[in-house]
Amino acid sequence: MVNPDVASPGLSADTTVASVPGPLAGTRAPEPVADLTGMRRNDLAAALSRAGVPKSELDLRGTQIRTWIYRKGATSLNCAIGLPKALRARLGESCTIGRPEIARRQLSVDGTRKYLLRLGDGSLVETVYIPEPDRGTGTLCLSSQVGCTLTCRFCHTGTQRLVRNLTAAEIVGQLLVARDDLGDWNTLPGTGRRITNVVLMGMGEPLFNTDAVIRAMQVVRDHEGIAISRRKITLSTSGVVPEIARVGTEIGCMLAISLHATTDALRDRLIPINRKYPLAELLQACRDYPRLSNAERIIFEYVMLKGVNDSDDDARRLIALIDGIPAKVNLIPFNPWPGAEFECSDPDRLRRFGDIINRAGYSSPVRTPRGADILAACGQLRSDSLRRGRRTLRESPDSPMSGSLSRSEIHGRRDTSAVPTLNRS
Numbered sequence: 001m002v003n004p005d006v007a008s009p010g011l012s013a014d015t016t017v018a019s020v021p022g023p024l025a026g027t028r029a030p031e032p033v034a035d036l037t038g039m040r041r042n043d044l045a046a047a048l049s050r051a052g053v054p055k056s057e058l059d060l061r062g063t064q065i066r067t068w069i070y071r072k073g074a075t076s077l078n079c080a081i082g083l084p085k086a087l088r089a090r091l092g093e094s095c096t097i098g099r100p101e102i103a104r105r106q107l108s109v110d111g112t113r114k115y116l117l118r119l120g121d122g123s124l125v126e127t128v129y130i131p132e133p134d135r136g137t138g139t140l141c142l143s144s145q146v147g148c149t150l151t152c153r154f155c156h157t158g159t160q161r162l163v164r165n166l167t168a169a170e171i172v173g174q175l176l177v178a179r180d181d182l183g184d185w186n187t188l189p190g191t192g193r194r195i196t197n198v199v200l201m202g203m204g205e206p207l208f209n210t211d212a213v214i215r216a217m218q219v220v221r222d223h224e225g226i227a228i229s230r231r232k233i234t235l236s237t238s239g240v241v242p243e244i245a246r247v248g249t250e251i252g253c254m255l256a257i258s259l260h261a262t263t264d265a266l267r268d269r270l271i272p273i274n275r276k277y278p279l280a281e282l283l284q285a286c287r288d289y290p291r292l293s294n295a296e297r298i299i300f301e302y303v304m305l306k307g308v309n310d311s312d313d314d315a316r317r318l319i320a321l322i323d324g325i326p327a328k329v330n331l332i333p334f335n336p337w338p339g340a341e342f343e344c345s346d347p348d349r350l351r352r353f354g355d356i357i358n359r360a361g362y363s364s365p366v367r368t369p370r371g372a373d374i375l376a377a378c379g380q381l382r383s384d385s386l387r388r389g390r391r392t393l394r395e396s397p398d399s400p401m402s403g404s405l406s407r408s409e410i411h412g413r414r415d416t417s418a419v420p421t422l423n424r425s
């Protein structure tokens, strides 16, 4: 599926769209039976209270349920031994423990796993696990929406028309299903855990679904549950300025900004939300970010587009823009997709650009092809699956599919030069 807004080659001014797409109105995710998975402590206490648990037992029962869901991986209340049978039955009438289903799974030779997950209503989203070589740890890249209402010109997810917000349960559920697949239960941080970091860099704009994302990350952080510390969570936004401060105060996680351009003229064309929240406002929000310090720097993501944003002047403007902000710059090789109008900058240009940033005192790792490709290509697996579904209705992609695929098969692009490791936090 190719978005007409990005189908025409080049960046001609006549392709600018009249209005900037905004958050979703009237397309809220279904909230049918309450899902225990996305509940924070107070939400869970309220659900338990409704199920008749006396106030004096709320803490105990809440801890038991959190332990079963987030430490032991329970998918049903029936296995929650220690919880009174009557309570299990009562709670089971109004609550579930949700899990998306793995519709497809792609396994890379380097251990990277890309999941296409089917949600309760049949919607598909992507989640990617990126292991750190030789460390046994790894980063899980979560989606926050099905598709994305924004139409950034270089992003495949932005070409997908069917969009809805994920619920907090669906966001947390991506992590639980990946832990099922990785056998990552009964582990605590520092004790052989495989998912140690979380990045909100999958499908969707997290700050167009801020409430659910905050709820989900509060669940992920809870030390009685999944217990991933706030500094090991990174949220990436295209620049929804009014919501940025909440990320600092309500999640306290690391912030990544999809900058990608150093002038409003170019950013307006690449990232439509810039027309609403231009660079000056975005960078002010970064300067005001509640958690900002040298220990907790903002990550500026910069996708390298050949001949578009990769000149020495761009590098110098970038340095001037972020002047005074404790920051690092992540250079992302552009990941082409069918119908994309851009190419990735040449390796020499990429290196030269990185050198200029480095000399100004900023760390500027180039994302590894594996991590970068999969993150950047978010949306491609879903589109491919929707196309297959249309082509062969009788094909059965329902059962998890795994196989040893080469990197380029997974990412749909060539491998580029060897570069430093994925640098998340």
Ligand code: SAH
Binding pocket: 152, 154, 155, 156, 200, 201, 202, 203, 204, 205, 206, 236, 237, 238, 257, 258, 260, 301, 303, 332, 333, 334, 335, 336, 337, 375, 376, 377
């Ligand atoms: N919507 C959020 C988070 C998801 S996108 C955001 O835009 O920040 C995660 C990152 O991948 C963003 O920096 C995005 O700009 C980048 N990206 C998207 N498409 C890409 C592509 N084809 N190649 C490289 N990076 C891409």
Ligand code: SF4
Binding pocket: 148, 149, 150, 151, 152, 155, 156, 157, 158, 202, 203, 204, 205, 238, 258
């Ligand atoms: Fe949406 Fe981010 Fe892709 Fe832009 S880059 S279309 S905000 S997912």
